[in-house]
Amino acid sequence: MLRPDRILETALYVDDLQRAHAFYETVIGLERVLQSETLWAYDVGGRNVLLLFRRGASVSPQCLHGGSIPPHDGTGPLHLCFGTTQDDLPAWEAKLASRGIAIEGRVAWPSGATSLYCRDPDGHMLERATRGLWPSYCASPVTAAATPRSRCGGSAPWPGSGSPAGAWAECCRAGSAG
Numbered sequence: 001m002l003r004p005d006r007i008l009e010t011a012l013y014v015d016d017l018q019r020a021h022a023f024y025e026t027v028i029g030l031e032r033v034l035q036s037e038t039l040w041a042y043d044v045g046g047r048n049v050l051l052l053f054r055r056g057a058s059v060s061p062q063c064l065h066g067g068s069i070p071p072h073d074g075t076g077p078l079h080l081c082f083g084t085t086q087d088d089l090p091a092w093e094a095k096l097a098s099r100g101i102a103i104e105g106r107v108a109w110p111s112g113a114t115s116l117y118c119r120d121p122d123g124h125m126l127e128r129a130t131r132g133l134w135p136s137y138c139a140s141p142v143t144a145a146a147t148p149r150s151r152c153g154g155s156a157p158w159p160g161s162g163s164p165a166g167a168w169a170e171c172c173r174a175g176s177a178g
Contacts (some may be wrong), residue, residue, distance in 0.1 A: 011051040013074040014122045020052050023121050081127035
């Protein structure tokens with residue numbers, strides 16, 4: 001069966017690319033890899049790309065030398081999550097506080113993972129999550145690749161999800177131990 005091996009790009013739509021750049025480069029620490037009038041792209045961990053489109057600028061096809069990108073756009077606050085380590089969470093909290101960025105939420109997941117939530121200048125909800133949040137983001141990258149999702153219960157360890165949180169956490173621990 002054909003399946004994608006990852007989400008390569010994630011897009012957010014922003015009102016001011018300069019303001020967004022200042023936030024994502026200096027606060028989040030991303031490196032810009034592409035800049036155009038309507039799109040700025042940032043490397044995320046050498047594996048993913050965050051695309052920031054100027055809101056409303058991509059509602060028409062984008063014509064390029066190799067073809068065209070169909071129209072798209074987005075409104076309202078969106079969500080994305082950056083991975084981090086448990087040890088780095090206090091430093092992230094301090095960095096955000098030093099820039100006057102409020103932590104709007106914090107979750108200690110039953111699996112042992114922790115998430116912090118804040119907003120970017122355009123109101124998008126940004127999450128910082130530690131390993132263990134999902135089976136594909138367990139204690140180590142090797143664990144995620146070697147642990148079949150079905151062995152972890154197949155769904156999120158949320159109340160009412162049908163997957164016992166303990167089994168989820170145990171799955172991550174077992175995979176990282178072996």
